[in-house]
Amino acid sequence: MTHPISRRTMVAAGLAAAALPLRAQAPVKAIFGYTAVTDFATVFIAREEGYFLRRGIDVEPKLIPLNPSIPPAIQSDSIQLGGPTPSVFLQAADGGLDHVVLTGGGATSKKMTGIGLVARAGSGIKTAQDCVGKKIGVPGLGAFLHVGFRAWLKSQGVDHTKVNFLEASFPQHGDLLRGGSLDAVVTADPFMVRIVSSGAGYVASYYSTFLPDGLPTLVFTARREWVQKNPAAAKAFQAGIAEAATFLNNPKNTAKVREHIGKYIKLPPEVLASVQISPPLPVVTEPALAWWADQMVEQKLLKARPNLASLIVK
Template identity: 35%
Template sequence: MTNDVARTRRGLGLAALVAAVLVLPGLAAAQEPVKIAFTPTAAAGGIFNAQAEGFFAKDGLANTELMSQQNGVGVVAAVQSGSAQIGSVAAGVFFGAIENGLDYVAIGCQSLFGPGTKVLAVIARKDIDIKTAKDFEGKRVAVPGINGGHHIMFLEWLRENGADSKKITFLEVAHAQQGDVLRGKTVDAVVTAEPNVARILKNDLGVVVSYMNDTKRNLPDAFFMTTRAWADAHPDGVKAFQAALKEGVAFADANPAETSENTAKFLKQDVAIVQAAGKQQFCTPDLTKHVGELNTIMLDLGLAKKPMDPKKVVWTP
């Protein structure tokens, strides 16, 4: 072997080593586990598709895991503790976390309640005479989370229809147990979302009083959030999540049958129940708009003294 050939080989080896070292940080970031916490409703169809159809991996998140939580408080706890890096948090819970000084940022919006939707319902027991909003006064109503998206949308519907929510007793009951509390007459009604609406109706446990889609305004049911520290440290990860979520939503619009199958898989539900559920109205990527929608309703309901600042809570790189 000549000295020139030896030097050439050593040079190529050194170049390969340098290239590997330069690539390793990006490769490590791509392989770093990203756990995404969610509450079990069909509204999370965007991330179900992103996981099942490989959009997360394609867009740069090679190691993602979806984690089901009982309610929005559980999602916040998972993100705060580091058990999850991203969470789908009920709108009111997100607002409360920001109001109490937690440094979270919105990186996506899940879906909408209100006009143009049929995915959220208040269901009354069959033996209770409830036909209007005011009929709920003096009754016991279960919601999956106090100040969660379901609860706030119901409060807005009551307000717009002249009922006094202060005369209603609210209980926090997870989706999976809502049919049981109707059957056992523990409550008079439940506020729930698909596919739980379809399941309760199939089991003949109640009647829909309203889908609460006759309100004047839409309410974002949940925001995908993370800590500001994680977002700032993983800007490419946030962008990958947003890209995959957008693809997951587009897939849902174009492929309802496959979306039902993906949703049934992650919710561990019969696909027929999911297929019977109403079509989701997913959020747009305009997070400033959706934060504004939440601000307006929270202020009008007296649940907040000042609005969230979109410039602070909407993450930007």
């Protein structure tokens, strides 16, 4: 006959063992590198609305001043996820970094006027031809704005090699124009709105409206090795971004969306209320990425056209 105490001990041990599979595992922690633009809205929403945590991934956004710094930061594991522009990502892959696309940020739209060529007050720049010989700041050499702007120059019959491009982070654009260090900047909201409202510059062209609709402006990436080691976390990140895109697309959530953006980009209320927010692009397709690859091959920014299918995690 089993002693009562032993039986109780056995029952308690059995109950404890049965409870173990029900115990929630600690979420996978991942730092996400972003730059100060609204195209990261879905990351901010998913973080603040709990879409990541409820799926078992704890994503911590971290501000990175220049977009081209994101792939090296991912490679060094100082961040695990990040949002380089498609061109920066493709250059990183071309250079040998084994990174993959999980999902996307914003998308191009002919209705969006939140990106433009902003010229210094008094510079006289009005057309693409006026940019020849001028010093123009871009927030990352080889990044989305730089590559897209050079494609626009070509469409206007201007040789981009005759334009002097200098790298300058978004927050510097207004000061560099005011000080006369740059003749113009290729910039985006909220910085474009602030420059124009301050009188330091004016919009010479909403050049991005010539781009095809639906191209990714940012791709959310990770090392392939990290994805392979954390498949559930990678899927959780994708699902969190998809849910955040649905939240962003609901007009009832407009005020909340702007509140979440303002927390991470630190905008004054009047600026935050006026900035345009790009349509979200939670799924990055091979054809959409191909447009960027073709532009970069033409601009001699890639050694060869990559195998795009191998760079996208389904």
